[in-house]
Amino acid sequence: MATIQPIAGTNEQHPDVALVERVRAGDVAAYDELVRKYERQVFRIAQHITQNREDAEDVVQDAFLKAYEKLEQFQGNSKFYTWLVRIAVNESLMRLRRRRTGKMVSIDEDVETEEGSVPRDLADWAPDPEQNYSQTELNRILRKTIKGLPPGFRVVFELRDIQGLSTEDTAEALNLSVPAVKSRLLRARLQLRERLTRYFRRRKGVEK
Amino acid sequence: MTCSEFLALLDDMIDSTELRTDLKEHLRCCEHCEVTLNTTRKTIEIYRSHQIYDMPAGLRERLHAAIMARCKKGC
Secondary structure, rough: OOOOOOOOOOOOOOOHHHHHHHHHHOOHHHHHHHHHHHHHHHHHHHHHHHHHHHHHHHHHHHHHHHHHHHHHHHHOOOHHHHHHHHHHHHHHHHHHHHHOOOOOOOOOOOOOOOOOOOOOOOEEEEEOOOHHOOOOHHOOOOHHHHOOOOOHHHHHHHHHEEEEHHHHHHHHHOOOOHHHHHHHHHHHHHHHHHHHHHHEOOOOOOOO | OHHHHHHHOHHHHHOOOOOOHHHHHHHHOOHHHHHHHHHHHHHHHHHHHOOOOOOOHHHHHHHHHHHHHHHHOOO
């Protein structure tokens, strides 16, 4: 999986910069490379926010087309992927608003959920809890579990923990402050852990 | 160190392999915090190792076609 790696040395360019320059010079194949590199990640972000497969597909297409059209506006003082995520998040939120007939949906809303940041279920997990479920069943559990979190928590978890973006890049991509990203990440991690404990707890007696 | 103080530092601990002495000390005598730290790490690991949202078949081709169509209108 492509993750945004810090570039060693101040004179070294991020590889995306060269691709963007080629696209600006009219090389559409270079844009295809950027698409192939990031389409999976963008699809997952869109799916996390919209929770609708068709909408997520449309978001991927709209986000890449919009980024292509606006490429002249990309300054290069942020990373291409961070800039792309910002476009994808905005497109996803627009889709979500349309589904919810105009109701405001925002990533920067600081949702106070019942599950705060204090763990309540302290049961330990079975040694290899995934082994108790088929791949299909496990994926269903993981999707259902993360779906229960607010959209802003889901996206922060995806960007930081799954895609490996830094806290600063996540904050920039989502237009959030660094403390807001940290707070959402902690609560997302603890809430997911708590919810997964229902499935993965060490069972007394015979394991399934 | 209290459990709340420990949990406030949880994020810093998730990825670090070497814990500060006071954190190690707390873990040694607090089973609850040890379980929380280990299962939170495991939560992240499980989500990292499973693709819960697969790219739909044909999306790449549709995307490519849409970009090429847009390009023909003027790159």
